[in-house]
Amino acid sequence: MTDMLSPANANPGTDAIVLTGGSAWGMDVGVGAMHWLEDHKDVDIPIVPGAVIYDIGRGGDDTARPTADWGYRVMDAAEDGPVRQGTVGAGTGALTGNGTLKGGVGTASVVLDDGTVVGALVVVNALGSTVNPKDCTLYGAELGLGQEFAGLRKLSPAECRPLEGTSPARNTTIAVVATSASMENAAATRMAAAAQDGLARAINPAHTLHDGDTVFAVATGTGRRLATNDPDDVPALARIGAAAADTLSRAVAHAMLAATSARQYESYESYCDTYPSACANLQRHRAGRGGA
The missing domain is CATH 3.60.70.12 (L-amino peptidase D-ALA esterase/amidase)
Incomplete structure (x- = not known):
């Protein structure tokens, strides 16, 4: 879906952007966000580009992966105000250096x-x-x-x-x-x-x-x-x-x-x-x- 964002293509804008963990498996989170938008914002085909970090197995089993339900629940819980920082959300398994x-x-x-x-x-x-x-x-x-x-x-x-x-x-x-x-x-x-x-x-x-x-x-x-x-x-x-x-x-x-x-x-x-x-x-x- 990121190809749609190119200036060379028709781009109606985005309905949400997903940042998550779980490597390629994490893209299911974006599907959940799309379902939430369909249910709550009356969007026929939600535009939800996203990106994931490679963190499989950090702090859990290699088979522990994000699901579409996570994306749906996150959209449901979204609110204005300060964003939590540090070891939370997509940053839970993040490492540097x-x-x-x-x-x-x-x-x-x-x-x-x-x-x-x-x-x-x-x-x-x-x-x-x-x-x-x-x-x-x-x-x-x-x-x-x-x-x-x-x-x-x-x-x-x-x-x-x-x-x-x-x-x-x-x-x-x-x-x-x-x-x-x-x-x-x-x-x-x-x-x-x-x-x-x-x-x-x-x-x-x-x-x-x-x-x-x-x-x-x-x-x-x-x-x-x-x-x-x-x-x-x-x-x-x-x-x-x-x-x-x-x-x-x-x-x-x-x-x-x-x-x-x-x-x-x-x-x-x-x-x-x-x-x-x-x-x-x-x-x-x-x-x-x-x-x-």
Whole structure:
């Protein structure tokens, strides 16, 4: 169904986008979402593209797979408000750095000077590492806005120990970037391409032969209409693309910070449990803001 999203094809828009785990088996979740839309939104043929991460067997039996019923129930339970991050949903079995650290779900957003909103939701399950080996900081946190990552602390050289992965190559980082601007399909496609650079800034190496990195772009259409064939719109489109890349990088960092260790399953450690002094002030900072 992703071929339908190409600017070269007729595209009526999407009714939902599914990010899930379960490798190819996870695509059943999208079928469940389609049935929900048929039942509740009177859509004859729902357009529900999706992507999955390769996480079969992480924390369970190889035959434990998502089903269409999961997708139906998730649509039924969907609501507005903050998105849960870390080791939840599609991020439950996510790993990074060749299995060295837990990955997970992360989100971030920004409001541009003209009021345009750009947001990102990512499931980080990368072969590459999100951690800079020189100082053990998170690549994505370097792009933080204001006090976003104010509680993070750089480690001393003695604390910064290298991580060696042993996990089989089962990877893919998947994401959705969205903007409040109104865009035709070509402009949204360009935003998705720009956002891929955000993965490369937050994960090293990115886009390897063992990764199936996929980014969907969505324009909600509530703001100014922008088109790639209008020279006056090009600067605004460039700003949105750059913001999508930076926002996706920040979302990767949030996924890593929110992830929790899964020691019952092959001792998958989170970033904050691996480098506790880096996150000690961050946890207090978050607690002081009501867990935000």
